[in-house]
Amino acid sequence: MLLPHIESIGFTSADAEASAAFFETYLGFRRLGEARLLEGGAYAALVGLPGARLKVLRLAIGAEVLELTEVLERPGGTRPGRPVPADSRSNDRWFQHGCLVVNDMAAALALLQPAFAAGRITPISTAPQRLPDWNTAAAGILAYKFRDPEGHPLELLQFPPDKGEPRWHVGAPGPLLGLDHSAIGIADTAASGRFYRELLGLAAGGDGVNSGPEQDGLDGLVGTRVHITGHRCPTGAGVECLDYREPGGGRPMPADHGPQDLAHWQLRLRVADLEPIAARAEVLGGRLISGGIIALGDQAESMGAQRALQLADPDGHRLQLLQG
Secondary structure (H helix, E strand, O other): OOOOOOEEEEEEOHHHHHHHHHHHHHHOOEEOOOOOEEOOOOHHHHHHHOOOOOEEEEEEEEEEEEEEEEEEEHHHHHHHOOOOOOOOOOOOOOOOEEEEEEEOHHHHHHHHHHHHHHOOOEEEOOEEOOOOOOOOOOOOOEEEEEEOOOOOEEEEEEOOOHHHHHHHHHOOOOOOEEEEEEEEEEEEEHHHHHHHHHHHHEEEEEEEEEHHHHHHHHHHOOOEEEEEEEOOOOOOOEEEEEEEEOOOOOOOOOOOOOOOOOOOEEEEEEEEOOOHHHHHHOOOOOOEEOOOOOOHHHHHHHHOOOEEEEEEEEOOEEEEEEOO
């Protein structure tokens, strides 16, 4: 396998079964086996909730995996999980979304229409936005953002024929094709670039500044100017950094943000060697959530790895790195 590689994009759910049913019913995801119950052990310590009982449910769309984690029981002394803040905006730095590629925007929105009509999901965008021709990197891309029933942001993206990977231009049984990337709110493009490229080994992707009425309509903001930089793995999904220059007022990740919070997302990457990453993470703006490299022990087989490391990036977004 080429390395590094994003194995899954995931978030915390208050009800993993209900959340999975939404993704299956309205977006064409399929379950990957039964949910796993993790009773404390190395994995709970890895994510920063030692002693917790966790339910983990995995879904697939195309070749990518979405992982839902429900905290069934917290260790004593830890606070309850918080919902996604009702006043969340696209320029807040806890903002993170999963980007779903579609081959037909109208058909994808038609699948979601019953959930919109029932008030189960809410829009972020005013309508699907076609990015303007002056924006060479993004010209002709059609995009739309909304929130799932628990408030997690999602984006639908349709590439024109001259953009996107070849896999986004093949036939499929439905309009949903796969997960292209997870986008994250950041404060400093250069600092995030060093973290994702120098530390984790991702390659440079797209780079440009989006602005104008189309970006306002997409993000639900006014006077938007956002520097977007892509970081790609050799195959599969990537990471897109959103550095909002305007409007101001984007709020930082709460200092006590944790995996019990519904605004918590996690990217799981398989990497070649954990030691140099653990040694340099804090130098490049990261933070070791797990304190160091964790031996997964009797949970190694279910994780498909012997060792792991849990990190926060310079803005607090969480990553889980696997080796072996």
